[in-house]
Amino acid sequence: xxxxxxxxxxxxxxxxxxxxxxxxxxxxxxxxxxxxxxxxxxxxxxxxxxxxxxxxxxxxxxxxxxxxxxxxxxxxxxxxxxxxxxxxxxxxxxxxxxxxxxxxxxxxxxxxxxxxxxxxxxxxxxxxxxxxxxxxxxxxxxxxxxxxxxxxxxxxxxxxxxxxxxxxxxxxxxxxxxxxxxxxxxxxxxxxxxxxxxxxxxxxxxxxxxxxxxxxxxxxxxxxxxxxxxxxxxxxxxxxxxxxxxxxxxxxxxxxxxxxxxxxxxxxxxxxxxxxxxxxxxxxxxxxxxxxxxxxxxxxxxxxxxxxxxxxxxxxxxxxxxxxxxxxxxxxxxxxxxxxxxxxxxxxxxxxxxxxxxxxxxxxxxxxxxxxxxxxxxxxxxxxxxxxxxxxxx
Amino acid sequence: xxxxxxxxxxxxxxxxxxxxxxxxxxxxxxxxxxxxxxxxxxxxxxxxxxxxxxxxxxxxxxxxxxxxxxxxxxxxxxxxxxxxxxxxxxxxxxxxxxxxxxxxxxxxxxxxxxxxxxxxxxxxxxxxxxxxxxxxx
Numbered sequence: 001x002x003x004x005x006x007x008x009x010x011x012x013x014x015x016x017x018x019x020x021x022x023x024x025x026x027x028x029x030x031x032x033x034x035x036x037x038x039x040x041x042x043x044x045x046x047x048x049x050x051x052x053x054x055x056x057x058x059x060x061x062x063x064x065x066x067x068x069x070x071x072x073x074x075x076x077x078x079x080x081x082x083x084x085x086x087x088x089x090x091x092x093x094x095x096x097x098x099x100x101x102x103x104x105x106x107x108x109x110x111x112x113x114x115x116x117x118x119x120x121x122x123x124x125x126x127x128x129x130x131x132x133x134x135x136x137x138x139x140x141x142x143x144x145x146x147x148x149x150x151x152x153x154x155x156x157x158x159x160x161x162x163x164x165x166x167x168x169x170x171x172x173x174x175x176x177x178x179x180x181x182x183x184x185x186x187x188x189x190x191x192x193x194x195x196x197x198x199x200x201x202x203x204x205x206x207x208x209x210x211x212x213x214x215x216x217x218x219x220x221x222x223x224x225x226x227x228x229x230x231x232x233x234x235x236x237x238x239x240x241x242x243x244x245x246x247x248x249x250x251x252x253x254x255x256x257x258x259x260x261x262x263x264x265x266x267x268x269x270x271x272x273x274x275x276x277x278x279x280x281x282x283x284x285x286x287x288x289x290x291x292x293x294x295x296x297x298x299x300x301x302x303x304x305x306x307x308x309x310x311x312x313x314x315x316x317x318x319x320x321x322x323x324x325x326x327x328x329x330x331x332x333x334x335x336x337x338x339x340x341x342x343x344x345x346x347x348x349x350x351x352x353x354x355x356x357x358x359x360x361x362x363x364x365x366x367x368x369x370x371x372x373x374x375x376x377x378x379x380x381x382x383x384x385x386x387x388x389x390x391x392x393x394x
Numbered sequence: 395x396x397x398x399x400x401x402x403x404x405x406x407x408x409x410x411x412x413x414x415x416x417x418x419x420x421x422x423x424x425x426x427x428x429x430x431x432x433x434x435x436x437x438x439x440x441x442x443x444x445x446x447x448x449x450x451x452x453x454x455x456x457x458x459x460x461x462x463x464x465x466x467x468x469x470x471x472x473x474x475x476x477x478x479x480x481x482x483x484x485x486x487x488x489x490x491x492x493x494x495x496x497x498x499x500x501x502x503x504x505x506x507x508x509x510x511x512x513x514x515x516x517x518x519x520x521x522x523x524x525x526x527x528x529x530x531x
Contacts, residue, residue, distance in 0.1 A: 234408065241412065244419045251426030258433040368422065375415050382408050389400040 034168045035175055037094045045187050046096035047132075047178070048194070050108030051086050053100070054078040054126075055115040068120065068275070070347030073267070076354040077119055079361065080260055081126070083253045085112070088167040094175050102249040102365045106242055107133050107197035109190050110174075121271030122146060124163045128170055130177070133194040135218045138177055143169055152269040162268060193219050198242070199235045202376070203383040206231050231387065238379055245372045249365055256361045260354055267350040274342050295322030420499065421490065427481050427506075481506040485518055487527065498525050 056074035082100050090098040101108070110132050118125035123146045130138040143166050151162035161167070182190075197219070199207040212222045225232045299318025302311050395403075484506065501524060505517035521527075 234405075237412065241415055241419070244416075244423070248419055248423045248426060251423055251430055255426065255430040255433045258430060371418075372415075375411060379408065379411055382404050382411070386401055386404045389397050389404065392397055 032165050032168050032172070034088060034092045035172045036092055037175055037179070039179075043096070044191075045184060046094075047109040047182075047187060047190060048096040049086075049089055049098040049110045049112065049174075050101040050106065051082045051089075051099070051112045051114075052104065054082050055113070057116040057127075060115070060117060065118075065120075067344070068347075070344075070351055072351040072355045072358075073347055074116055074119070076260060076264070076350075076358050077116055079253065079358065080257055080264065081116065081119075082112075082114060083257045084161055084164075085114070085167045085170060086250075088164070088171050089174070092171050092175070094171075094178075097243065099243075099246045099250055100253050102246065102369055105201070106246060107194045107201075109133050109187075109194050110138075112170075112174075117142065118144070120275045121162075121268035121273075122275045124166055126166060126170070130174060132190045133197060133219070134190060135213075135216070138181070139173075141173060145169075147272075149272065152265075152272065162265070189221060192221055192224065195235075195239070196221070198239050199225075199232065202235055202238060202380050203231060203387060205384065206387045207235075231383065231390070234383065234386075238376075245368070248368065252361055252364050252368075256357055259357055263350055263353045267346055270346050274346065292322045292325030292328075295319070295325060297322075424490075428483060431481055431483075482508070482514060488518065488521070489527075 054077070056071070056078040058071050058074055061069050061074075079100075086098045086100050089095055096109070099108070101111075104111075110130060113129045113131075115127040116125075117127055123144065125142065125144040127140065127142045129140040132138065145163055145166040147162055147165075193211065196207055196210045200211065207225070210221065210223050210225060211219050213219050295318050299315045299320070299322055302315030302318060304315070482505075484502070488502075498521060501517060501521040505514050505521060508514040508517055
């Protein structure tokens, strides 16, 4: 009998301990700075970096996070985050020009594609894929950063984005990979392939023989035009102008980022608090349900199978305590719902702020791209005529 | 017409296209940078935010027809490797930079990005002298 009573109280104790036990998330408080390459590469060996607009990752949102994730904010972040990455890479001084690409028409030495896997103010997770102009993928890596409230301290925010560390880590990995794997002759090859791809875009007849593409889609240099080839020099003039077009689009993105920063940071800070509360309440509710159910089941077994009054009474107490824990689990769930609603409201408010800005950004970029493409078409025709004139077929 | 003559004609056509394009892009960049600076000085409360989408000042200019009569000099253009930084609007007497040649353009860009007001004014003075604005006054 004493053994059975011990079991019941033991079960209750475990249930209480389980329900009180809290999960802890490890938060990063260390700041990883951007590493600057100690080896000063000459300018002709600096690789230019293009960053595509990120995939907002809407298809990859987990079912459990659907009610706290706002699609429109993700779309806005898909333009905001790569711009911050481009600024980080540019500041590192390890690369040539670093630009957010308005489309995939302009070949760059290195192209970075990203997908947003998580972004809620407390955590940011990105999947980054890096490849070069020859078509070879360098690597794909996932980055996950959970920050502390300190990152939203006004003194910190003036200096850096709360998730600046994630951009620094991406920049440092990119540098490390280049240093470990890409030798100088390969850098020259990548840069030449980029130039030849651009040349092919404007004068396919004249430059098609210089590149071959294998079954895997990788480009290899088959030959090189003379460095003083007049047609190549004209292509270089046009490429300078293509960079100017891309620079203009950077100015659009800079405006967009500046406009978005304050409301977005404010949303992230509030979202941080709500997300932390929500996670703790959900975990607490889950623990209470588990512990309560265990106590009820144990108590019921004791109450029905108990051989005497004491064990039956102990069982009944266990059932009562378990029922209380289950009820408190429902209470925690109701509290969590309030935070979900708060997150939805916050998201809606930011969506109203940023969605028109995204539309404006896209409209301007598309309009400018269209205008520029019209000019490019005329240049392509002129270059085709020039090539024909050189061959004597015009 | 010989092949060389034909190439020369096409080259001239290409250069005219560059001039038109350069003037267009520089004008658009100047406008975009001014907007970016303005956005940088706007606080949450000061900017109504929503609805900023389709105001006409935000619409890009249209590129004039190729072969137009733009007077912008042909120049190798900066690829602007630095990230967009704060710029300062030109003084009132400074005209739009559409007719600037490469030197004037560099003076203009240096002046617009110079945070020190004295140095900035000195650069604008150089710009005035170079472009002949001060002579015409």
